[in-house]
Amino acid sequence: MKIILANPRGFCAGVNMAIESLERALEFFGAPLYVYHEIVHNKYVVERFLRRGTIFVESLEEVPAGAPLLYSAHGVSPQIREQARKRNLRAIDATCPLVTKVHLEAVKYAKEGYTIILIGHEGHDEVIGTMGEAPERMVLVETAEDVERLELPENTKLAYLTQTTLSVDDANQVITALRKRFPQITNPPKDDICYATQNRQEAVRELAKRADVVLVLGSQNSSNSKRLAEIANALGPHAHLIDGVAETKPEWFEDAETVLITAGASAPEDVVQECVEYLQSRYGATIQEEIVREENVHFPLPKSLRELLPAGTASSRVGS
Structure with missing residues (x-):
């Protein structure tokens, strides 16, 4: 064989950064340390951190007021950030920068009056966070068939964004269907898929x-x-x-x-x-x-975490 x-x-660099952020936060704050959603979607990674006193939560009501809280690599909505502020939580944002890019694109298009079609999987943490940026202006589609079922007023200003972890082929099928049905649709200058x-x-x-x-x-x-x-x-x-x-x-x-x-x-x-x-x-x-392809991408640790750590210890150890 x-x-x-x-x-x-x-x-990838985003996962390395998120895991390193959680490692460093555990060293600084000790256990228990709270994380909103799984830090990354992997059973072994999650179980290892559970054994070290990490508590993964699906609601901020589970986090004691004033406690440290890490946002997962998949990102969170503005509503979650506001809840964290109201509960005086010490938030550390380990969102992958490529996910943050999509959030910023959603905010930009919403401010410019676009209806945004997000290509992604319903219920995925990243999709929930992205749609939270402009829920009244966003529509989720998963397939080309979903595109055919869209009912939008004529002359609607349209833009599309994609979840970062999609299959390139699947996303392209949906994008082709969008462009065929809505030739005027716009999109960011750079592909969202990571x-x-x-x-x-x-x-x-x-x-x-x-x-x-x-x-x-x-x-x-x-x-x-x-x-x-x-x-x-x-x-x-x-x-x-x-x-x-x-x-x-x-x-x-x-x-x-x-x-x-x-x-x-x-x-x-x-x-x-x-x-x-x-x-x-x-x-x-x-x-x-x-x-097949060389990778040399590196993301720094979140600024809020770098400010807590001693000088010289705040760079992400990519490849661990």
């Missing part, structure tokens, strides 16, 4: 055709991880989205000569290596790493 290790895979999402999808498209089986490390609630598995399955190989090696099944590897392993942007590298070691020990697998 041969293992192809996709590169890039795993943590560089890491695109790079990981590109690697899977290029490498999956050479594999009999694809293992995508990531959690079921991770949008970008699910997209990787969908892309691989569309190319023919049997793709499986798993949190870790414990979820693998021996029958997946019967007659498999080549296994591609990749990981979503919120999946830690150690779960990848556990899968590699399992296939090495059980099947004598050899490893071939394939670099």
Whole structure:
């Protein structure tokens, strides 16, 4: 058996920044430390922080007044920020800067009188936060079929934005449908889909055709991880989205000569290596790493956290 290790895979700069922010905040404040929503959508990352005294909440009512609170990488709505201010919470904003960019675009378009069509998945933390920026001016669509069902007044000023973790192909299908139905629709000068999402999808498209089986490390609630598995399955190989090696099944590897392993942007590298070691020990697998795209993106820790930390300790350790 041969293992192809996709590169890039795993943590992106936004996830690195968010996890590093939580690490540093725990060191500074100690436990318990509150986080609004899961810090990132990954079972192993969340469980590790739970063991260290992190409390993930879905309502700010669960956070004692005046306590430290970290916003997750997926961002929050202005309404949540206002609630936090009223409760005198010590908020640290670990929102990925690429998500913040979409929020700012939503505010800009809303102020200019546009109706904004957001392409994304209903109920996703990022979508909830983005729509909170201008709820009265935003409409959510997930598919080209949703576009056909839109009922908007004639001559409505329209703009579209996208969730950062979508499949590029899926987003393009919806964008094509929007442009066909609303030729006047406008969009930001730069694509909203995150560089890491695109790079990981590109690697899977290029490498999956050479594999009999694809293992995508990531959690079921991770949008970008699910997209990787969908892309691989569309190319023919049997793709499986798993949190870790414990979820693998021996029958997946019967007659498999080549296994591609990749990981979503919120999946830690150690779960990848556990899968590699399992296939090495059980099947004598050899490893071939394939670099499809170099990544050198780095995001600084949130300003509010940098101000708390001693000088020289406030840069994010990317790649951990």
